Amino acid sequence: xxxxxxxxVIPCYRERLALPDLVRRCxxxxxxxxxxxxxxxxGSGDGSADLLTRLRAPHPRVRAVMLAENAGYGGGILAGLRxxxxxxxxxxxxxxxxxxxxxxxxxxLLETAPTAFVKGRRAGRPLRDLAFTAGMSALELALLGxxxxxxxxxxxxxxRGFYAGWTDPxxxxxxxxxxxxxxxxxxxxxxxxxxxxxxxxxxxxxxDTLAGxxxxxxxxxxxxxxxxxxx
Numbered sequence: 739x740x741x742x743x744x745x746x747v748i749p750c751y752r753e754r755l756a757l758p759d760l761v762r763r764c765x766x767x768x769x770x771x772x773x774x775x776x777x778x779x780x781g782s783g784d785g786s787a788d789l790l791t792r793l794r795a796p797h798p799r800v801r802a803v804m805l806a807e808n809a810g811y812g813g814g815i816l817a818g819l820r821x822x823x824x825x826x827x828x829x830x831x832x833x834x835x836x837x838x839x840x841x842x843x844x845x846x847l848l849e850t851a852p853t854a855f856v857k858g859r860r861a862g863r864p865l866r867d868l869a870f871t872a873g874m875s876a877l878e879l880a881l882l883g884x885x886x887x888x889x890x891x892x893x894x895x896x897x898r899g900f901y902a903g904w905t906d907p908x909x910x911x912x913x914x915x916x917x918x919x920x921x922x923x924x925x926x927x928x929x930x931x932x933x934x935x936x937x938x939x940x941x942x943x944x945x946d947t948l949a950g951x952x953x954x955x956x957x958x959x960x961x962x963x964x965x966x967x968x969x
Contacts, residue, residue, distance in 0.1 A: 742799065743772035746841045746893070747818030747829040749811060751780040754789060756834055761793040761800060767838050768799035771845065775838065776801045776818040781808040812913030819901060828856075828895035836892040840933050844895050847929045855900065855921035858891040858933035874958070878915065881962040884922045890914045891933065900926070912961040919965065 746767070753760065764775040777794065779787045779802060787804050794800040803817050815829045826848055830836045836858070844856045863871075875887050894917060907916050921928060 741823040741825070742774045743824060744826045744828065744841065744845060744895075745774050745776060745819075745822030745824030746838060747776045747778060747815050747822060747827070748832045748838065749778045749780050749814030749818065749829070750782070750786060750790070750832040751808060751811075751814070752782045752784055752786065753832045754782070754784050754786045756832060757786060757789055757793055759834070760832055760838075761790070761797070763838050764800045765797040767842060768797065770839075771842050773842070774799045774801055774822070774824060776803060776821055777832070778803045778814040778818045779805060780810075780814040781805045810909040811911050812907065812916075813909035815913055816907060816909070825898055826895055827898055827901050828893050830893040835935050835937070836933065838893075840931065841893045841895060844893055844931045847931065848895060848897065851927045851929060852897060853900075854896070854927040854929045855917070856893075856895040856929045856931060857888070857918070858893055859888050859930040860891045860935040861932050863935060877959060878962060881959070882919060882966055884919050886915075886918050886922070888930075889918055891935075893931075893933075896921070896926075900924075908961055910957060910961075912958050912965075915958060915962065916965065 764777065767773055768775060777790060777800065779790050790802055794802055801821070803821050805814065805817060809817060819827055828841055830838060830841060840858060847856050848854055871888055874889065878884065878886055894914065900921070904920065907913055
C-alpha cells in the first residue's frame with residue numbers, strides 16, 4: 739500500500755462508548771483525504787480492544803496498535819508514531835472533544851509552510867479554562883523562556899523530519915509541551931487553527947476535575963524543570 743500523506747494518531751484509554759462514533763469519523767476522514775488513522779488502544783482492559791478490532795475491520799486505513807498495558811498519554815502517541823507511515827504526522831484525542839476532521843482542515847497550513855508546527859487553538863472556552871491556560875503559559879514562559887499558548891490544544895501536526903529528531907520524549911501529558919518547545923527551539927513556524935472544544939461525550943480524562951488538572955500541572959511543571967536542564 740502506498741504510504742499516505744498524513745498519519746493521524748489517536749490514543750484511546752477506556753473510550754469504549756466513544757469508539758463506534760470515533761471509528762466512523764476516522765473512516766470518513768480516510769475516505770476524504772490521503773490519510774491513515776492509527777488508533778492506539780492503551781491497555782484499557784474494558785473490552786475496547788475486541789470492539790476496536792471489529793469496528794475497524796472494514797476500513798483498511800483505520801489502523802490499530804494494541805498495547806497490553808497503559809503506556810500513558812505520551813507513550814500511546816509515541817507507539818502510534820512508530821507505526822505511522824505518512825510524510826506528515828500528528829495526533830489528536832479520542833474523547834469527542836476534538837474532531838479528527840480538524841486534521842484535514844490543518845493540512846493546507848503545511849502545504850503553504852512545509853516545515854511548520856501546527857496546533858489547534860480552542861475557541862469558546864469558559865473563563866475558568868482560559869485562566870488555567872494563562873497560568874500554565876506564564877509558568878512555562880518563566881521556566882523555559884519560550885512563549886506558548888493553549889499547549890494541549892489539538893490537533894497537532896508536523897512533518898516527519900521533525901519527529902525523526904526527537905530525543906527521549908516524555909511518556910505522559912508533557913509530550914505536547916515537549917513538541918511545542920522543540921518547534922520553538924528550531925524556529926519552526928507555529929501555525930494555529932481555530933477549533934471547537936465541546937464537552938467530553940464519554941470516557942475518562944485527567945483534566946475532567948480540578949484535582950486532575952492540578953496533578954497534571956504539577957507533573958508538567960516538574961518535567962519543565964528537567965527539560966530546562968536539557969536545553
